[in-house]
Amino acid sequence: MHPSKDGKDLLRFITCGSVDDGKSTLIGRLLFDSQLLSDDQLSELRRDSRNRITGPEGVDFSLLVDGLMAEREQGITIDVAYRFFETAGRRYIVADTPGHEQYTRNMVTGASRAELALLLADARKGLLRQTKRHAQIAALMGIPRVILAVNKMDLVEFDAEVFKAISTEFSAFALTLGFTDVRSIPVSGLQGDNVLHRSANMPWFDGPILGEALEEAETHGAIGGPFRMPVQCVVRTDPDFRGYAGLVVGGSVAVGDEVSISPSRARSRVRRIVAFNGDLQQASTGQSVIICLADDVDVSRGDIVAAVDAGPIIADQFAAELIWMDEEPLYPGRSYALRLGTNAANASATEIGNIIDVETQAQIPAKQMRLNDIGHVKIAADRLIAFDTYRENRDMGGFILVDRLSNRTVGAGTIVHALRRGQNIQVQKFDIDRAIRADLKGQKPAVVWLTGLSGAGKSTIANIVEQRLTLQGRHCYILDGDNIRHGVNKDLGFTAADRVENIRRVAEIARLLADAGLIVVVSLISPFIRERAMAREIAGDIDFLEVFVDAPLAVCEARDPKHLYAKARAGAIVNFTGIDAPYESPPSPDLTLQTANATAESLAELLIAGLQQREIL
Amino acid sequence: MACGLPAKFLQADAGRTNMNHLDTLEAESIHILREAGACFENPVLLYSIGKDSSVLLHLARKAFAPAKPPFPLLHVDTTWKFREMIAFRDETARRLDLPLLVHVNEEGLRAGIDPIRSGSAVHTDVMKTQALRQILSAKRFDAAIGGARRDEEKSRAKERIFSHRTSSHRWDPKSQRPELWRLYNTRLAPGESMRVFPLSDWTELDVWTYVAREGIPVVPLYFAKERPVVRRQGAWIMVDDDRLPLEPGEVPEMRSVRFRTLGCYPLSGAVESSAATLDDIIAEMRTSRSSEREGRLIDSDQTASMEKKKQEGYF
Numbered sequence: 001m002h003p004s005k006d007g008k009d010l011l012r013f014i015t016c017g018s019v020d021d022g023k024s025t026l027i028g029r030l031l032f033d034s035q036l037l038s039d040d041q042l043s044e045l046r047r048d049s050r051n052r053i054t055g056p057e058g059v060d061f062s063l064l065v066d067g068l069m070a071e072r073e074q075g076i077t078i079d080v081a082y083r084f085f086e087t088a089g090r091r092y093i094v095a096d097t098p099g100h101e102q103y104t105r106n107m108v109t110g111a112s113r114a115e116l117a118l119l120l121a122d123a124r125k126g127l128l129r130q131t132k133r134h135a136q137i138a139a140l141m142g143i144p145r146v147i148l149a150v151n152k153m154d155l156v157e158f159d160a161e162v163f164k165a166i167s168t169e170f171s172a173f174a175l176t177l178g179f180t181d182v183r184s185i186p187v188s189g190l191q192g193d194n195v196l197h198r199s200a201n202m203p204w205f206d207g208p209i210l211g212e213a214l215e216e217a218e219t220h221g222a223i224g225g226p227f228r229m230p231v232q233c234v235v236r237t238d239p240d241f242r243g244y245a246g247l248v249v250g251g252s253v254a255v256g257d258e259v260s261i262s263p264s265r266a267r268s269r270v271r272r273i274v275a276f277n278g279d280l281q282q283a284s285t286g287q288s289v290i291i292c293l294a295d296d297v298d299v300s301r302g303d304i305v306a307a308v309d310a311g312p313i314i315a316d317q318f319a320a321e322l323i324w325m326d327e328e329p330l331y332p333g334r335s336y337a338l339r340l341g342t343n344a345a346n347a348s349a350t351e352i353g354n355i356i357d358v359e360t361q362a363q364i365p366a367k368q369m370r371l372n373d374i375g376h377v378k379i380a381a382d383r384l385i386a387f388d389t390y391r392e393n394r395d396m397g398g399f400i401l402v403d404r405l406s407n408r409t410v411g412a413g414t415i416v417h418a419l420r421r422g423q424n425i426q427v428q429k430f431d432i433d434r435a436i437r438a439d440l441k442g443q444k445p446a447v448v449w450l451t452g453l454s455g456a457g458k459s460t461i462a463n464i465v466e467q468r469l470t471l472q473g474r475h476c477y478i479l480d481g482d483n484i485r486h487g488v489n490k491d492l493g494f495t496a497a498d499r500v501e502n503i504r505r506v507a508e509i510a511r512l513l514a515d516a517g518l519i520v521v522v523s524l525i526s527p528f529i530r531e532r533a534m535a536r537e538i539a540g541d542i543d544f545l546e547v548f549v550d551a552p553l554a555v556c557e558a559r560d561p562k563h564l565y566a567k568a569r570a571g572a573i574v575n576f577t578g579i580d581a582p583y584e585s586p587p588s589p590d591l592t593l594q595t596a597n598a599t600a601e602s603l604a605e606l607l608i609a610g611l612q613q614r615e616i617l
Numbered sequence: 618m619a620c621g622l623p624a625k626f627l628q629a630d631a632g633r634t635n636m637n638h639l640d641t642l643e644a645e646s647i648h649i650l651r652e653a654g655a656c657f658e659n660p661v662l663l664y665s666i667g668k669d670s671s672v673l674l675h676l677a678r679k680a681f682a683p684a685k686p687p688f689p690l691l692h693v694d695t696t697w698k699f700r701e702m703i704a705f706r707d708e709t710a711r712r713l714d715l716p717l718l719v720h721v722n723e724e725g726l727r728a729g730i731d732p733i734r735s736g737s738a739v740h741t742d743v744m745k746t747q748a749l750r751q752i753l754s755a756k757r758f759d760a761a762i763g764g765a766r767r768d769e770e771k772s773r774a775k776e777r778i779f780s781h782r783t784s785s786h787r788w789d790p791k792s793q794r795p796e797l798w799r800l801y802n803t804r805l806a807p808g809e810s811m812r813v814f815p816l817s818d819w820t821e822l823d824v825w826t827y828v829a830r831e832g833i834p835v836v837p838l839y840f841a842k843e844r845p846v847v848r849r850q851g852a853w854i855m856v857d858d859d860r861l862p863l864e865p866g867e868v869p870e871m872r873s874v875r876f877r878t879l880g881c882y883p884l885s886g887a888v889e890s891s892a893a894t895l896d897d898i899i900a901e902m903r904t905s906r907s908s909e910r911e912g913r914l915i916d917s918d919q920t921a922s923m924e925k926k927k928q929e930g931y932f
Binding site: 009233237246301337339341342398400 | 636642798
């Protein structure tokens with residue numbers, strides 16, 4: 001039951017399904033039948049509808065929703081479009097999402113906030129791979145209700161048996177995915193049967209028609225559950241007002257309630273709940289408010305104000321289901337920017353469990369995730385964060401990963417559970433520190449990171465540098481890529497995923513050795529910009545020098561000291577940098593050594609001069 | 618066919634808020650405005666004086682009260698706005714005591730660009746699109762918050778709430794960042810910027826019912842009144858000052874008209890109406906058979922013209 005007029009509530013839903021199932025036409029039909037198309041829109045539509053398949057009104061409704069030029073040209077939907085309509089009891093925001101697999105990221109955008117999925121199937125074709133895939137993604141996004149509209153019933157002569165077969169198959173499939181409410185409705189978007197008007201062509205169908213089903217669907221949200229408010233910003237007016245602004249995403253809170261701040265676990269009481277038109281006594285899910293606390297505790301953006309007796313999980317590692325949305329694959333160990341609620345951290349996947357085959361539900365082991373893969377991963381953040389599982393609270397358990405170089409949104413994940421490992425391991429403090437160890441050696445520790453193609457001269461230069469520094473009484477150590485692969489990293493191959501882990505381990509070892517007081521020279525192809533940036537981060541406050549040992553590929557290949565290029569060209573080695581695997585040149589190295597026309601000795605001198613200039617020597 | 622299994626993770630209705638859809642839209646817009654205020658170094662609110670800007674400004678005040686919004690207002694003035702708009706703009710900034718920045722493309726002015734002789738396409742490009750790019754670059758604004766809505770136009774319906782712009786202010790509709798939940802990817806490379814649209818999910822009707830509910834002041838041109846108009850291209854154009862050249866035989870006549878959207882007066886078509894109050898306007902809209910953009914002459918040049926303008930940096 002809905003309150004009338006002003007009391008209309010809001011339901012967000014998505015439409016999805018395979019290409020050509022008629023999604024756009026069905027939405028156009030909803031808009032048309034709820035009389036939300038204006039005369040100028042209709043006359044434009046009629047003009048554009050010439051030479052297209054039209055319903056009794058002479059209009060191709062799909063033109064209404066395919067808004068981008070490329071979409072109209074290709075006759076497909078690329079990006080999610082938002083549409084608005086209302087019925088007697090409800091306002092709706094419809095996200096019309098693309099069917100093509102390559103635009104899955106756009107479907108996910110629409111699905112993330114939907115409370116209901118309207119899935120389409122062509123009555124002539126039944127459930128297709130794409131239909132199942134979309135059901136799977138809708139389930140992953142936590143949409144609890146799904147309606148299957150078996151469309152184009154006019155093309156199967158409104159046959160009850162056709163509908164029954166598809167709806168039976170769908171119910172069985174959908175329930176395995178965990179939907180709580182599954183129903184099927186026979187419709188014709190083109191002609192309007194069972195959309196907002198009950199069809200005279202299908203007297204055998206006595207269930208709710210689409211409009212009724214949408215009106216009756218319950219809206220959810222983490223309305224129950226414990227109180228949660230991620231802090232967006234601190235609002236201050238000098239000298240006395242200090243409040244924490246945020247949207248309540250779970251439960252409710254009242255003045256006087258005791259609350260906890262996560263992740264610091266500080267406690268206080270709600271002194272005031274401030275809104276524009278005056279203070280409130282209580283704030284509930286969905287409201288944007290400002291909370292003032294009784295005590296002077298440290299609260300800032302990214303913190304969670306929560307119920308004191310049922311706070312969020314506080315951890316730095318968790319297991320999640322992840323959808324990968326970028327052409328560049330996900331590699332375990334690579335560092336991404338994580339956003340969860342209003343919190344931001346750096347995070348990487350420590351492990352990819354399995355990739356899910358959407359058709360068969362089979363779990364396939366994998367070392368990387370590619371565009372549109374859905375998989376189970378373990379994520380480690382670089383600090384403690386507060387969250388809930390996605391099942392408990394979408395806003396507290398959904399996160400995105402952003403590529404730190406391109407700033408593209410590359411992954412979307414839902415937290416399944418926290419990983420307790422590592423949580424009880426604290427950093428042990430010892431009395432002898434790096435400064436003391438370095439003083440004893442009379443030197444300043446540093447990491448000198450030589451990157452470049454195989455055969456560019458990294459190891460040769462490293463060797464000379466170490467000799468000269470040793471003669472000067474310095475304590476050095478060379479970490480050589482090949483040598484380390486004989487030991488610590490002998491479990492790793494040369495795929496991009498393994499290279500990322502290879503570099504991470506070398507960077508960690510370099511940090512340990514520098515912490516011991518040594519000047520560490522790393523000689524490693526290290527082909528990726530992102531992982532060299534990670535190595536610098538791992539080094540932390542230790543001086544880090546990125547040195548680009550630069551020689552053209554042709555020169556390296558002519559040198560070919562280890563005969564590897566020849567083997568790679570012959571196809572005997574795969575994933576060889578420069579041949580069939582990429583090398584990303586440093587855009588701004590601390591030092592570049594051009595080795596094509598210089599002696600190794602002179603370049604070693606140049607490097608030593610660089611170290612002196614930076615007062616490392 | 619309904620299989621109503623108990624929803625384990627949905628605790629039905631406990632602590633449920635009685636929020637109607639306007640309450641929900643308001644709360645979500647405030648959330649977006651706070652994100653914009655918190656995540657960018659130098660945001661600005663594009664204040665174009667119309668009803669949507671009035672609602673946007675009202676929401677921005679709500680979002681940060683009792684403090685003031687942490688961004689100034691910017692109006693890109695083509696010098697062809699209705700006189701009542703300019704008066705309303707200055708009065709609003711004064712009444713609310715908010716910093717207001719007005720930018721005019723002086724180069725365009727010197728080149729003699731105007732909406733009548735140069736044509737609407739050139740005028741819009743030079744005095745609006747280029748002008749906006751000029752001031753955003755000059756002041757190094759990294760986020761421009763605007764009042765555009767998804768129900769206005771087909772390409773807007775596809776745009777993200779946080780919509781990325783390259784360092785040359787271009788929008789690439791084919792590679793928009795996925796935008797999930799309420800998580801906005803606000804990361805920018807140097808020189809890039811973001812357009813932020815807190816009213817994305819509002820409809821024209823929502824805007825008016827909210828204006829009425831909150832008692833938000835709007836420019837009087839939205840209400841029907843006898844005004845001097847001439848008929849051009851099927852629309853009523855108001856003779857707001859003596860810069861509008863009258864065609865031979867054209868005589869302004871007094872008609873009861875109002876505007877559904879406001880812009881440069883020679884490009885804004887009025888509709889005949891007797892709706893003189895907010896209730897009248899809302900009632901009229903519920904029975905209206907035309908869309909608000911019908912009165913905007915800049916849109917009808919070609920199919921998908923808005924998408925092209927937006928790619929070039931138009932708001």
